[in-house]
Amino acid sequence: MATTGESNEENSTGKIVARDDGYVLEDVPHFLDYIPNAKTYRNPLQDNPAYxxxxxxxxxxxDTVAQKVVVHKDSPRGIHFRRAGPSQRVYFESDDVHACIVTCGGLCPGLNTVIREIVCGLCHMYGVKRVVGIDGGYRGFYSRNTIPLNPKVVNNIHKRGGTIIGTSRGGHDTKKIVDCIQDRGINQVYIIGGDGTQKGAAVIFEEIRRRGLKVAVAGIPKTIDNDIPVIDKSFGFDSAVEEAQRAINAAHVEAESTENGIGLVKLMGRYSGFIAMYATLASRDVDCCLIPESPFYLEGKGGLFEYIEKRLKENGHMVIVIAEGAGQELLPGSLKSTDQRDASGNNLLQDVGIWLSQKIKDHFSKQKKIGQQKMAICLKYIDPTYMIRAIPSNASDNVYCTLLAQSAVHGAMAGHTGFTVASVNGRHAYIPFHCITEKQNKVVITDRMWARLLSSTHQPSFLTPRV
Incomplete structure (x- = not known):
């Protein structure tokens, strides 16, 4: 119920509760929004001795979770999200639940852990007996094949990389997917994937609501790049940063073992440079980190080549980390002039690592030709992209994946739908799909974290005008 000074608004993007003091709740849909007579039941967790x-x-x-915890004392209270967790009343009886899980998009550490914990959460906490995996992403809904899942089947999968139910890009046909959900009697759908997948989940939810079906749609956001807004981080990110250390360490060993050695490592980061930035900060062996958010240039005063020469003269070696989306505007036939996309709708990037390694080699070869002091270099290029994506999640991510999965299960059982779940300022919350799909999370190069990186690497800001 609305209190004094409180207004409620519902539109195509979600439910919004606003108060005069600036408090805003970005609420998620619920069965009661379109099934007003939905029955409730006592939560079986009330009889579970473990809880x-x-x-x-x-x-x-x-209970709500604030999006921002650092605010000025005179600022309005700001946006909040519904706190995740179990409710005393649920909207499904255990024997009536028929849940499915689907993974979409590229691989990411932790996928199997999320699958495992959804299955175990449903079965152990709520006594659910029917859980299936949709084989091979969204297009798996069109197939009659499903993968039966139970605690015994998923017991050890968190120790493996990849996803035991398969994945794919694209293949989204809303009508066919919802027809399949309806025909099979599925009433809980758990969708694990990135922003494109979550956009698809939002469309699936809208069609389910239009048909008046009692089907909960819960998303678990997945992106190894950590480029989803609002949330603290995406699962698999910590594992990726940790695994990237192996590539950086190898590049450092190669570089310092030869005169004027350069180790160049390309890491994931199509539009956001979080992996490159955090891997650089964790390593402390990196001399230059290049990310999409911070444009750089090669020639002239303050350029990359000048810095490489300076670093080699000082230390005799250097390590460069570059995110895959950095410097794309410098490549011939850049993204601005191509419309090629993959099945998920992402722009196809050219390999900036190979391009940059050749440019560096060409620069030092050109020095010799124009009579400058010869500086022979030895450059080694390492691209660990698929090695990093394919590893199992580390201990930190395993815990995080467990909490995400259990929060999604609690939300679906409580009748919430059309939501994604994530940690916001250390507290798990239910977030409307539109909040995480309307923009991307990017490194803020005016923020303290980027300043810490510049202080660590001593690299130029590349803001100096070219001459």
Missing amino acids: AVVKQYFVDSD
Whole structure:
């Protein structure tokens, strides 16, 4: 119910509750929005001895999570999200649940852990007996083949990389997918994927709501690049940063073992440079980090070539980390002049690592030809992209994946739908799809973290005008 000074608004993007003090709740849809007579049942967790000892285990319907925790004292209270967790009343009886899980897009550490914990959460916490995996991404809905999942099947999958139910890009046909959900009697759909996948999940939810089906649609956001907004981080990111250290360490060993050695490592980061930035900060062996958010140039004063020469003269070697989306505007036939996309709708990037390594070699070869002091270099290029994507998640990500999966299960059982789940300022929350799909999370180069990186690498900002 609205209180004094409170307004409620519902539109195509979600439910919004706003108060005069600036408090805004970006709420998620619920069965009661379009099935007003939906029955509720006592949450079986109330009889589970494992949770009986936890006081205040169930969330209050008025509990919310603030999007921003650092605010000026005179600022309005800002945007909040519904806190994730189990409710005392649920909208499914255990025997009536028929859940499915689908993974879409590229691989990412932690996919199998999320699958495992959704299955175990449904079965162990709520007594669900029917859970299936959709084989091979969205297009798997069109197939009659599903993969039966139970705690025994998924017991050890968190120790493996990849996804046991397969994945693919594209293949989204809303009508066919919802027809399949309806025909098979599925009433809980767990969709694991990136921003494109979550956009697809939002469309699936809208069609389910239009048909008036009692089907919960829950998303778990996945992107190894950490480029989803609002949330603290995406699962698999910590594992990726940790695994990237192996490539950087190898590049450093190669570089320092030869005169004027250069180690060049290309890391993931199509539009956002978080992996490159955090891997650089974690390593402390990197002399230059290049990301999409910070344009750079090669020639002239303050350019990359000048810095490489300076670093080699000082240290005799250097390590460069470059995100895959950095410097694309410098490549011939750049993205601005091509419309090629993959099945997920992402721009196809040219290999900036190969391009940059050749440009560096050409620069030092040209020095010799024009009579400058010869500086022979030895450059080694390392691209660990697929090695990083394919690893199992580390301990930190395993815990995070567990909490994400259990929060998604609690939300679906409580009748919430059309939501994604993630950590916001250290607290798990239910977030409307539109909040994470309307823009991308990017490194802010005026932020303290980027300043820390510049202080660590001593690289130029590349803001000096070219001459």
